[in-house]
Amino acid sequence: MSKAEISKMKQKPPLVPLGALIGRELRNEKVEKRTVKYGQTALAKKGEDYFLIKPDCQRVVDNQSTSFSVFAIFDGHNGISAAIFAKENLLKNVLSAIPEGLGGEEWLQALPRALVAGFVKTDIEFRQGGEKSGTTVTFVVIDGWTVTVASVGDSRCILDTQGGVVSLLTGNHRLEENAEERERVTASGGEVGRLNVGGNEVGPLRCWPGGLCLSRSIGDTDVGEFIVPVPHVKQVKLSSAGGRLIIASDSIWDALSSDQAAQSCRGLPADLAAKLVVKEALRSRGLKDDTTCLVVDIIPYDHPVLPPTPKKKHTLLNSLFFGKRSENSMNKGSSKLSAVGAVEELFEEGSAMLAERLGKDFPLNSNSGLFKCAICQVDQQPSDGLSVNSGPFFSPGSKPWEGPFLCATCRKKKDAMEGKRPSKPAITA
Template sequence: MVCSSYLRTVIVQGVNIQKVAEGLLQFPNFRKGLKTVSTATFLSDRIFPSGRRMMVDTSATGNQGPTTNKSSPEKDDNGGCASGGWKSEDGKLGCGYSSFRGKRASMEDFFDVKTCKINGQTVCLFGIFDGHGGSRAAEYLKENLFKNLMNHPEFLTNTKVAISETYQQTDSDFLESGKDTFRDDGSTASTAVLVGNHLYVANVGDSRTVISKAGKAIPLSEDHKPNRSDERKRIENAGGVVMWAGTWRVGGVLAMSRAFGNRMLKQFVVAEPEIQEQELDEEFELLVLASDGLWDVVPNEDAVTLALSEEEPELAARKLIETAFSRGSADNITCIVVRLYHHQSPPPTIEPQIQTDDTQTQTEIQIQTQTQTQTQNENENETKTGPIDG
């Protein structure tokens, strides 16, 4: 049975590689054309064009009214970049977010930003969810994780316990919701919860959160990679194996050691978060949360330096996206920048907005249609044992 399953996996992977090769050969003129376009021109004209604008409601209402951006197109099927931002009523905190499909055929990144008052206490929540094997798990987290957390009875009194229990319960709920399907997708989660001046950063997977203190980048999460010594030991103690298959993978399949979902590997790939707590003072300037599409090509120090170069957090988030893409990121790229203004005067409030790309050329649209069709065919043929990257 094992040999047969492994053989089927190798065959399917071989077919997928052949399809990718055929796709590359099919568009030589387009690839040559891309090389003649400067990076700056492509980014300014394609990622952030002056297109239609969509309003985002970011005002908290009621005693416990979490703000959501449900009207925001986190998944942009046309390949454009969604971006926006908001500021707190007292002007001490600003948030900018940006999400780009990049070179991938489909978008599997989601993000969530919420602000509310609970028992008179201001609470802000920021999350990056990077799906793999499909977008269903990431979308489920965007819709449910923070809602479940704020409903936890110890959310304000014992926040770290509430986060840990909510993460694992939400994972169980997701697996239960898909028990009758044949899908086995998963997602990372890197979240920052700000309760007053207390910051709680929780991480599952290889998305990451970094904070800037007096201009220095300090990681508040450590990527969950299978070859991390403590993670490898945990997996092997549970009866699993870490193998090299292009990169280190759990069972030769999954390129991260913790994730939501991934039913077939759940014994080894847990959704228990690592949590760091930080009391914020005036030396802390900003937070950067991002999927690995950014961190694969932008070191922590570069991300902080780039974000600090822009007063407006939305512009900072967009600059990070541009930089990651120009440096060759081949993944979906999503980031959130949270700026802490403390006692300084914040920049003028801008109108929260979403920008999307309406101005694609017919060639790009045709290529995306071809790629999406190819991806759908591949998904129909994929097995539960194929290599998965975040």
């Protein structure tokens, strides 16, 4: 055998036993897969908080590879009917707004718009019953490593990642804390102010009529339509290191900051973590309202618990070089998603305007010759429906014949939310 042949043989990679190859594939598959572990704790004061836990949903029936999970909190006010109705109908309405036959990535891309349609449809259906209660909603969908959160009101969902960065995944629709929402409410015909007691203004900012301190909810029929059900939606993708979600009603966040809630339960299993977050909130504030907390761990396959975030060693040298971070910089850091590749932001939109939230790709169904309402999903003749952009109020730059199309009922809902009323006929002499 020549030296060249011997050299060539030496360059060949060594043979790997079949068992070792199969083991590698299984290990890689487990790394790519994730599992969801969760815990919940709820204490009642008024009995108006409800929650939804559905860890084993499927996009395609009997197909485990299409599974996803749903977790939600419904914090009712002025009664329980809106919270119960949303718990029983919201998921169904969201799924009905997603076209059939989509693959995983397409399904996730369609989900933000479907959440908007589902929230609005649920609100329309509930109002038809004449009930006056309302509810905030924080609605979380977990598909693989992708987390999509839709929210109206002041419940909150935070994400705690292995990098120790705590990120807010929900909007804040308290009038006291959201100047944009105050402007929208007043522009749509509502009034914003505090309670007047003996000539003195007291308490948080509220909208009138109704006196609600929130600008978005499902229900609240006795308040103006400017209290809208259009959710803030945020979609992020985790790395295979996973992360922890803490979903809780406002009584938790009135007592704890996002960082405090995350730090109070790190390194503990989800069921114990939920109890500890509630305990920590009660310790500082007491039970003044219904208090509900869901903790959801999204972790690599076969991991018993999300590992604690490693603590950085604080040395004198670190202090000299970096000093103490200001409160401003810490707040900025906690409002951003992790910059170490742990989380990728895919989508975020909080506008209350349906024309901005429903997209334009709702073409005519060539098979039936019908349009489908983008909200209630009812087929209609082209002459019966109206585009989101049509009517006397569309902007000069828009194209009123473009979709999405709305049925007459959903069109009225859209106009009412935006404070649009038919102009009064001019009186001629």
